């Protein structure tokens with residue numbers, strides 16, 4: 579029987595991050611990121627030329643193209659930096675996190691989930707979780723003098739500790755809308771033991787994760803996604819749970 583060799587990356591978090599920064603600067607990485615940005619820029623230009631013409635027939639294919647290129651970009655960064663995530667299909671350890679989401683990403687997730695036979699059940703789960711999250715956040719805000727963003731981040735951690743599965747998570751630990759998952763899920767990788775992704779693990783908060791997404795050039799991708807959301811006048815929401823119930827009936831989903 580062949581023995582599996584598990585390669586352990588013994589570099590420090592700083593050394594891994596330096597390797598990622600070097601990979602980001604390479605011409606191939608820049609080219610791949612440009613390929614991700616290009617379809618979004620094309621759409622944004624169309625809207626700038628004619629603000630009344632929301633090019634819905636172009637929206638979904640352009641987003642598919644952009645995110646496929648984004649995955650190639652992120653995969654390239656990992657490969658060139660030698661950072662090997664411990665994440666894998668069927669590991670749902672971080673899928674209790676109420677991931678941050680941009681409005682256009684929320685719309686894309688709503689579309690993916692609504693097309694499923696169990697879409698309504700997932701919407702119901704999202705609506706219940708949304709109310710619970712909202713109540714938790716309001717209570718925390720009322721009790722704390724800290725900055726609202728800090729309170730939100732603490733609430734997000736407390737939410738995660740409850741272990742409620744994301745409305746998109748399947749029973750087998752896979753994402754039911756994997757192709758449409760938001761940037762926050764795509765760029766979240768761990769090189770730690772999967773158990774450390776669970777807030778119940780004592781090492782959870784201290785676990786250092788490689789920052790796969792942080793440069794100004796990458797921010798352009800996000801800025802264009804935001805512009806698209808604004809152009810479609812999509813409601814803003816802080817995370818996927820809060821976004822889904824507000825977007826499930828959006829008219830753009832019928833286009």
Ligand code: SF4
Pocket residue numbers: 672673674675676677744745746747748752753754755756759760763
């Ligand atoms: S959208 Fe998918 S990948 Fe992201 S947290 Fe939910 S189930 Fe996990």
